[in-house]
Amino acid sequence: xxxxxxxxxxxxxxxxxxxxxxxxxxxxxxxxxxxxxxxxxxxxxxxxxxxxxxxxxxxxxxxxxxxxxxxxxxxxxxxxxxxxxxxxxxxxxxxxxxxxxxxxxxxxxxxxxxxxxxxxxxxxxxxxxxxxxxxxxxxxxxxxxxxxxxxxxxxxxxxxxxxxxxxxxxxxxxxxxxxxxxxxxxxxxxxxxxxxxxxxxxxxxxxxxxxxxxxxxxxxxxxxxxxxxxxxxxxxxxxxxxxxxxxxxxxxxxxxxxxxxxxxxxxxxxxxxxxxxxxxxxxxxxxxxxxxxxxxxxxxxxxxxxxxxxxxxxxxxxxxxxxxxxxxxxxxxxxxxxxxxxxxxxxxxxxxxxxxxxxxxxxxxxxxxxxxxxxxxxxxxxxxxxxxxxxxxxxxxxxxxxxxxxxxxxxxxxxxxxxxxxxxxxxxxxxxxxxxxxxxxxxxxxxxxxxxxxxxxxxxxxxxxxxxxxxxxxxxxxxxxxxxxxxxxxxxxxxxxxxxxxxxxxxxxxxxxxxxxxxxxxxxxxxxxxxxxxxxxxxxxxxxxxxxxxxxxxxxxxxxxxxxxxxxxxxxxxxxxxxxxxxxxxxxxxxxxxxxxxxxxxxxxxxxxxxxxxxxxxxxxxxxxxxxxx
Amino acid sequence: xxxxxxxxxxxxxxxxxxxxxxxxxxxxxxxxxxxxxxxxxxxxxxxxxxxxxxxxxxxxxxxxxxxxxxxxxxxxxxxxxxxxxxxxxxxxxxxxxxxxxxxxxxxxxxxxxxxxxxxxxxxxxxxxxxxxxxxxx
Numbered sequence: 001x002x003x004x005x006x007x008x009x010x011x012x013x014x015x016x017x018x019x020x021x022x023x024x025x026x027x028x029x030x031x032x033x034x035x036x037x038x039x040x041x042x043x044x045x046x047x048x049x050x051x052x053x054x055x056x057x058x059x060x061x062x063x064x065x066x067x068x069x070x071x072x073x074x075x076x077x078x079x080x081x082x083x084x085x086x087x088x089x090x091x092x093x094x095x096x097x098x099x100x101x102x103x104x105x106x107x108x109x110x111x112x113x114x115x116x117x118x119x120x121x122x123x124x125x126x127x128x129x130x131x132x133x134x135x136x137x138x139x140x141x142x143x144x145x146x147x148x149x150x151x152x153x154x155x156x157x158x159x160x161x162x163x164x165x166x167x168x169x170x171x172x173x174x175x176x177x178x179x180x181x182x183x184x185x186x187x188x189x190x191x192x193x194x195x196x197x198x199x200x201x202x203x204x205x206x207x208x209x210x211x212x213x214x215x216x217x218x219x220x221x222x223x224x225x226x227x228x229x230x231x232x233x234x235x236x237x238x239x240x241x242x243x244x245x246x247x248x249x250x251x252x253x254x255x256x257x258x259x260x261x262x263x264x265x266x267x268x269x270x271x272x273x274x275x276x277x278x279x280x281x282x283x284x285x286x287x288x289x290x291x292x293x294x295x296x297x298x299x300x301x302x303x304x305x306x307x308x309x310x311x312x313x314x315x316x317x318x319x320x321x322x323x324x325x326x327x328x329x330x331x332x333x334x335x336x337x338x339x340x341x342x343x344x345x346x347x348x349x350x351x352x353x354x355x356x357x358x359x360x361x362x363x364x365x366x367x368x369x370x371x372x373x374x375x376x377x378x379x380x381x382x383x384x385x386x387x388x389x390x391x392x393x394x395x396x397x398x399x400x401x402x403x404x405x406x407x408x409x410x411x412x413x414x415x416x417x418x419x420x421x422x423x424x425x426x427x428x429x430x431x432x433x434x435x436x437x438x439x440x441x442x443x444x445x446x447x448x449x450x451x452x453x454x455x456x457x458x459x460x461x462x463x464x465x466x467x468x469x470x471x472x473x474x475x476x477x478x479x480x481x482x483x484x485x486x487x488x489x490x491x492x493x494x495x496x497x498x499x500x501x502x503x504x505x506x507x508x509x510x511x512x513x514x515x516x517x518x519x520x521x522x523x524x525x526x527x528x529x530x531x532x533x534x535x536x537x538x539x540x541x542x543x544x545x546x547x548x549x550x551x552x553x554x555x556x557x558x559x560x561x562x563x564x565x566x567x568x569x570x571x572x573x574x575x576x577x578x579x580x581x582x583x584x585x586x587x588x589x590x591x592x593x594x595x596x597x598x599x600x601x602x603x604x605x606x607x608x609x610x611x612x613x614x615x616x617x618x619x620x621x622x623x624x625x626x627x628x629x630x
Numbered sequence: 631x632x633x634x635x636x637x638x639x640x641x642x643x644x645x646x647x648x649x650x651x652x653x654x655x656x657x658x659x660x661x662x663x664x665x666x667x668x669x670x671x672x673x674x675x676x677x678x679x680x681x682x683x684x685x686x687x688x689x690x691x692x693x694x695x696x697x698x699x700x701x702x703x704x705x706x707x708x709x710x711x712x713x714x715x716x717x718x719x720x721x722x723x724x725x726x727x728x729x730x731x732x733x734x735x736x737x738x739x740x741x742x743x744x745x746x747x748x749x750x751x752x753x754x755x756x757x758x759x760x761x762x763x764x765x766x767x
Contacts, residue, residue, distance in 0.1 A: 397697075400726035401652055404749035408658035411752050412665060438749060 009094065017046050025050070030101045031058040037085075040071055051078035054111070058104035060097060080104050125225075127203075130210060132219040135159050135176045147226075165194040175207060176220045183209045183217070190231075191224070202231040254331070254352040257338060260308060262287045262301055265347065274331065274352060276323040296321055299548075304335070308345050311337050318355070320548050330359040373598065374455070396441045403441070407434045455599075457492035457623040460500070460552055464523055467504040474508070479518030487526045491622035493552050499595045506592045507556045507616055514560030514614065522557040527622070541619070544602055550622035559613040568605065596620075637667045644763060647689035649674045649706065650724065651698040659693065662752045669759070677701040681709050684716045691759055691766075693746070696725035720766040722746055722758055737761070 012029065014020050025032070032050060036043045043061075050059050061082040063069040069082055076082075081100040083093060121128055127144035129137055137155045140148075148163050149155045160169035168191065175186055185208040194200040207222035248255050254271030258264055267275075267283045275291045277283050288297040300319070307313060313336035321329045335350040410431045417424050468475075468482055475482055511521050530541075530549040545551060589605070596603040601620040608615045646669045648656045656673035663669040672687045674680060677698045684692065692710070696703035703723055710716040726748040737746050737758040746758050 397726040400748045401655060404726075405652070405654040405658050407749050407751065408655075408662050412658065412661045415662075415665060415752075 009097065017042065017049065020046070021049070025053055025057045026055045029057055031060060031080075031097050031104070033060050033062055033083075033097070035062045036068060036072065037062070037064055044072065044075060047072065047075045047078050051075070054108075056105050056108040058097070058100035060100050080107075124223075127224045127226075128222070129155075129224075130219065130221045131159075131176060133180055133217065135173050135220070138219065144224075163195070165196050165198070168192065168194045168200075179207055179209050179220050180217055185209065190227075193224075201226055202228045251351075252353075254354070255350070256352075257347060257349050258287075258304065259347040260345070262304060270354075271352065274329060274354060276325060276327070291324060292321055293324075304348060307335050307348055308337055311345055313337060318547065319352075320359075320546070328356065329354070330356045370600070399437075399441060403434060403437055407431070407438070410434060454496055455494045456497070457494050458497055458500075459490065460493050460495075460554060460620070461486040461490050461525055463495075463497060463500055464504060464525070464554070467501050467508065468523065471505070471508050474512055475521065478512045478515060480512060480515055481518075481520045483520055483522040485522060485524040487524075489527050490525050490552055491527060491550055493599070493620045494623045495599055495620070499598070503592050503595050503618075504556075506589065510589065511556065511558040511560070511614075515558055519559035519613075521559075522555070524555045524557070526553050527551070528553050528619075541602060544600060545619070545621065552620045552622050554618040554620070556616040556618075557608055557613060559611060562607045562612045563605065563614050568607070637665060639664065639667050639670050643668055643670050644690045644759065645669070645687065646671045646691055646693060646759065647674065647684055647687055648672070648693045649677055649680055649698075649703075650693075650695035651675055651677065651700070652695075655695075659755065663755065663759075666752075666756065668756070677703070677706050680706045681713055681716060684710060684719060685713070689719055691763055692719055692721045693724050693755075693759075694721050696723050718766075720744070720762050722762055724748060724750065 014023075034043060034046055034050075047059065047061070050057070058080040059078065061069070061072070061079050063082055063084055065084055065086050069076070069084070072079075080103055081096055083096055121141040124141065125143055127147060128141040129144050130139040132138050136157055136159050140155050145155060152158060152162070155163075160172045163169070164172070172191070175189070178184075179186060185206070187206050189205050189207075191203050191205050192200055193203055203224040204227050205222055205224040207220050209217060210219045210221045212218045248266070248268045251268065251270070254274045255266070255268045256264055256271045257266035263285050264283050264287070267280060272278070272280060272283055275283060277291065288300050291297075292300070300321075303314070303317075313334065315334045317333050317335075319331045319333050321331065323329060331352040332355045333350055333352040335348050337345045338347040338349050340346045410427055413427045414424075414431060417427060464486065465484065468484065472482075508521065515521070528551045530545045530547050530551060593603050596618060599620055601618060603619075604617045606615050606617070607613070646663060648659045648671060650656045650659075650673075653673075653675050656675060660671040660673050663671045672683065672689065674683050677695075678700050680692075680694075680701075694703045694706055698706075703725070707721050707723075710719065710721065722744045724746045735747070736750065736754045737744070739745065744758065744762055746755065
């Protein structure tokens, strides 16, 4: 067919509706030219069929005249165009077809957009509304209608004042009028929608200006999302947060959270104080190394690492710390690993109680007890020696007089005899003997005069060497080699030197008595730090020493025959002796232990592991600068 | 045979009276002191006669035992100091009844009095006498 506009159409001729039904219309043509002159019923059926298809195919009716067209009035809207055959001018047909196709496609497009929009409006869970300049609803979506239209036949024409209490309606109305006035949008406003019965909802609302095609302001449109549950959850969370914060802030303990690298993430006021800092900002992100000495920080960090690696918390650990300013601090600390949602350890949470005051009181008490014990010992000693002393003093007096006669006599002789040499020698021997007798009397008086226990810091190495030196003769006589392995790091120990000397004299004498055929006596000193109070530490040690205490260890080892089980058990009992009667009283080790205990130390006697023989182990607390320290 | 040469005292030798109930002790003190030629020594074993002997001997100094059976050193000293003739003679008490510390010192002062602890040797004895005499003159 030749077209007036020069276009070219391919024409297909379909005779019956049934035939038409067998085709997919869009795939076979762009337009259908329906000849209405066949008969009304048939034409109507065909128009309806094509209309139902809602496809992008233009439908053009070809009528004889206006009169004939009028007979299809009820379905005329389904037509895209019509052509009156009697008036058809040349070239008009193709132009009309072209326009009909264009119109049809446009309509189709509009329909698609409308459907999309409607589908959006109908399916979003948010309430969407359109309002006129007086804030009357002109259109609402299904959600809006369902939620707010419950008590109204239709929302159209209603205002917020019909749905809500004045409180909200007024605010919303003002917002909308403001938008209309300024054209500015209101984005994501949190609104409390109060209903007339008093209940309320939290919504998040966005409202924008609504303009017509010409850009004239015709009202507003908006979308509201119900966030009541979210808001409730947020409020609950906020409340919990406030509660937690209040608890943490006002707890009568230091609370802190650290990450895997030991940096503080959370810290409360008290803990800030414990660290010697001023504000939270001084602590967050910092580590122990910013507040304590290197050694101390190392020690605590190590413990923290163990907690995080082993995934095992600790409870009520007493922690003695020294702040940078030199002040001391005792904390009773519990720590647990901190885990994330997937149960991975991401740090630790700790709570610390300041027990410094208790500790200081404990110290005072200890010092008092120590004084008391020393006094007690002095009393016992005094009591024991009072009788002996009285006796000794009397005897000494009686002996001193005649002795003085002899000594003066000998002195006289000594100054007058010049020869012979033998006689002179006799006199000198006598003088020597008198001196010895004198010394005995001094010793007797010395022994019986009451001793004051005087505790002063002293180096145990020096004392050990001194006593070894005093007894060198005894060792030589017994053919015993002495080996001194004394550590240079040995710290001073608070002790009563004469008493402690007695300890070593007793230990050495004991060693000599078990090495009659010679042997080696080894004396060793070393420093030890009390690290834990676990099961591998004896209860006696736990009682005497605290974690972090520095302990001086002295070992006296012999190469004798060692100990039987009974000896190991009874060695420290008074009057228990393995020596033959007359060789010893059996008081030696018992006295030794008393003296060690008086020094708050510990003494054990065991067989050696490396070789036959016994090992005496002495543990003494290293003296701290603080004289009343434990 | 041993020979003892008896030395005679210097012309300015000091006169010492030794009072002790033990004759052997006083004898030994006398022997030792006179052996130096610096002293003329009189001994007395009956403390009761102290004032009488002191008046007669007029010593420069008296060595006085404390524990004696008849009259103890304290009373003797009191008697001596109550008599004008003897009141200015300095006294050194010699005693075995002293504490350990005191005996270690040998010669010492206590309560304003001079003491010598037994047993005493010649050197300490002479030293004490010289010290007291030099301060009392």
